[in-house]
Amino acid sequence: MTLDLPLSARLYLRPVQLADSPVDRDGEVVRLAGGLSWCSAFELIAREGGKRILQRTIPVADLPDDPRIAAILQRITAPRAPLQLGERIVRLDQPQVMAILNRTPDSFSDSRALREDVDAAASAGVDMAAAGAAILDIGGESTRPGAAEVWEGEEIERVVPVIRKLAAGGAAISVDTRRAAVMAASLQAGAHLVNDVAALLYDPQALDVVVKAGCPVALMHSPEPQKGPHGGDGYADVLLDVYDWLEKRVEDVVAAGVDRSKILVDPGIGFGKSLQDNLALINGLALFHGLGCAILLGASRKRMIGALSNEAPADQRLGGSLAIALKGADAGAQLIRVHDVFDTVQALRVWRGLRDSALVAR
Incomplete structure (x- = not known):
């Protein structure tokens, strides 16, 4: 043609x-x-x-x-190279679960014990890994709309002791942070991957930390990453605008010295986007394969699910979270970031069983 x-x-x-x-x-x-x-x-x-x-x-x-x-x-x-995370290799030829382990005081997903007790948080991480999570994503700052900023020293105190305990047990660990000092302290404590909702643009030193560490990094789209994860004035064409933004950011990070095979891209569901924007991004998720990077999808328990289900509270959004996880798997997303590990792993195992059956010649 x-x-x-x-x-x-x-x-x-x-x-x-x-x-x-x-x-x-x-x-x-x-x-x-x-x-x-x-x-x-x-x-x-x-x-x-x-x-x-x-x-x-x-x-x-x-x-x-x-x-x-x-x-x-x-x-x-092009096949996506597996991630070498410490002693563990996470294959990206099938969808994998990244488990959310928040240590923020206002987290809507974790118990008070997990937020206040290091041993309880580490135990929860072990349970998530046993349930099938390939990566544990540990965060110490809330990114909910209106959340107060956290001093980096306090953020380090929240995440580093848990990272150290889980790393000692051989878990593959991601640190969810925008701050270079937190990245550096977490990587030194045993974290293997940086997951930044600001795509290394919030902290001027963040990119340098990742380059020097040679670690994988997840770059998430948000409209105004230097100011915060929420904001912006809307989009002319959300799917293409987010794609263009991520393409430019990937190219800049590669130019700084990070291998493209170590970069994951995240369209930033729920960050500075309307319900219709989020739906358009999820429906168009397969477009992002054109960036040549693994895709990270994080929509677990997001507000959009409540908006589509009579304002169901966060702890009653499992069904919607699973629906989006399976939609992402169909579109070829390599990592699904979730709160409900057991249920999502089970859903993906059934999805994988259906795929395996379909691959058998008829």
Whole structure:
């Protein structure tokens, strides 16, 4: 197929018509990021001057012969390298669970004992790992709207003792923080991955810490990361705007010395986004494979679930959280960040069983 695509236009490929198996479909489907999802078509989008000038669904075999499209397609299909996290290797050829372990006073998800007692928090982390979590994500600052900022010394006191205990037991650990000093202290205590809701833009020293450590990093989109995770004035086209922002941020972090294979991207569900924005990002999640990085999806117990279920409180959002987790798995997301580890792992194991069955030649 030949299309008149101006060189000045930005091109995007969103995998659509997702399939659970390539069996008997040679040449008709392509595999997403070396994972367990395939697609038989792409939504080709061309954007110029901030507006979509082309949006067309094209079968895999009919994609235009354009080097720009070929470059995006290569990133979409390239397998994602496993993460080496201490002694553990986390494979990214299937969806994995990242467990949330908050140590913030206003956390809506964890008990008071976990917030106040280091041993209780470490024990909870052990239970999460036993339930099937591949990575434990430990945080000491609330990112809820309106939350008060935390002094970095206090944040370190909250997370480092728990990280040290869990690292000694061999767990794969991520630290959820925006602050360079917390990153450095946590990595020294045994953390293996930095998960930053500000994409290393809040603290001027954060990027340098990650580069020197040589550790994997998760870069999350938020509209105004230097000010805080919430805010912004809206989007012209949320899916493409977030994609462009993350693409630029990935390129800057790679240029600073971080290997692309160690970068995860997170569209930032619930951070400076409306309900409709969040839904558009989840529906369009497969677009982000075009960045050539593993995708981290974090929507567990988010406010959007309550908005769609008669304002259900945070502790009654399991069903919605599972629905989004499975939607993410279908789209090829490699990491699903959740509060409810056992239930999500179980759901993903059933999802994996269905995939394995579909891969058996008929």
